[in-house]
Amino acid sequence: xxxxxxxxxxxxxxxxxxxxxxxxxxxxxxxxxxxxxxxxxxxxxxxxxxxxxxxxxxxxxxxxxxxxxxxxxxxxxxxxxxxxxxxxxxxxxxxxxxxxxxxxxxxxxxxxxxxxxxxxxxxxxxxxxxxxxxxxxxxxxxxxxxxxxxxxxxxxxxxxxxxxxxxxxxxxxxxxxxxxxxxxxxxxxxxxxxxxxxxxxxxxxxxxxxxxxxxxxxxxxx
Numbered sequence: 001x002x003x004x005x006x007x008x009x010x011x012x013x014x015x016x017x018x019x020x021x022x023x024x025x026x027x028x029x030x031x032x033x034x035x036x037x038x039x040x041x042x043x044x045x046x047x048x049x050x051x052x053x054x055x056x057x058x059x060x061x062x063x064x065x066x067x068x069x070x071x072x073x074x075x076x077x078x079x080x081x082x083x084x085x086x087x088x089x090x091x092x093x094x095x096x097x098x099x100x101x102x103x104x105x106x107x108x109x110x111x112x113x114x115x116x117x118x119x120x121x122x123x124x125x126x127x128x129x130x131x132x133x134x135x136x137x138x139x140x141x142x143x144x145x146x147x148x149x150x151x152x153x154x155x156x157x158x159x160x161x162x163x164x165x166x167x168x169x170x171x172x173x174x175x176x177x178x179x180x181x182x183x184x185x186x187x188x189x190x191x192x193x194x195x196x197x198x199x200x201x202x203x204x205x206x207x208x209x210x211x212x213x214x215x216x217x218x219x220x221x222x
């Protein structure tokens with residue numbers, strides 16, 4: 001899952017980004033409204049955390065611009081303004097939820113997870129490819145009823161591959177969505193982690209699921 005955080009207070013942004021990364025999210029950060037709008041045009045996000053008070057363009061303007069483009073990405077608005085009128089303005093601008101500052105990270109995380117559950121309410125939280133299952137709520141992974149222990153990065157990589165099952169994903173796509181870093185510095189790391197996954201997912205099976213597409217990337221299919 002990839003999240004865009006639009007927050008001009010760099011210490012707050014760093015705190016949120018670090019916490020979300022620990023929960024297996026890839027997080028991009030913009031420090032002003034214009035940059036936030038630009039990034040939504042360049043990339044697809046599963047959720048946006050949007051501060052109300054921003055330089056260049058404020059959160060209300062950013063939210064309205066995103067919605068004017070028919071983008072229904074869930075938006076969680078953050079602000080130090082706690083009045084009812086301010087909350088109403090944010091919700092009317094197109095925000096899905098509202099969290100006042102200061103806040104506990106646990107509450108932020110709970111709201112993020114609730115918005116993501118709402119988004120995929122029509123879909124099962126369990127991703128399945130052949131006998132491989134990944135539960136996005138519990139983070140449990142099984143193949144043929146055998147539970148598989150994964151590190152947080154292995155889990156994030158497998159989730160991304162399963163969300164794009166049947167599609168070729170490039171190393172650039174993986175680096176941006178799983179590592180949230182540029183492709184050039186992470187090429188070898190991606191290959192290493194794919195091999196880690198293969199050893200846990202495909203080893204001992206007559207039917208490998210993770211396939212290398214030479215010169216391009218990887219494909220997970222039955």
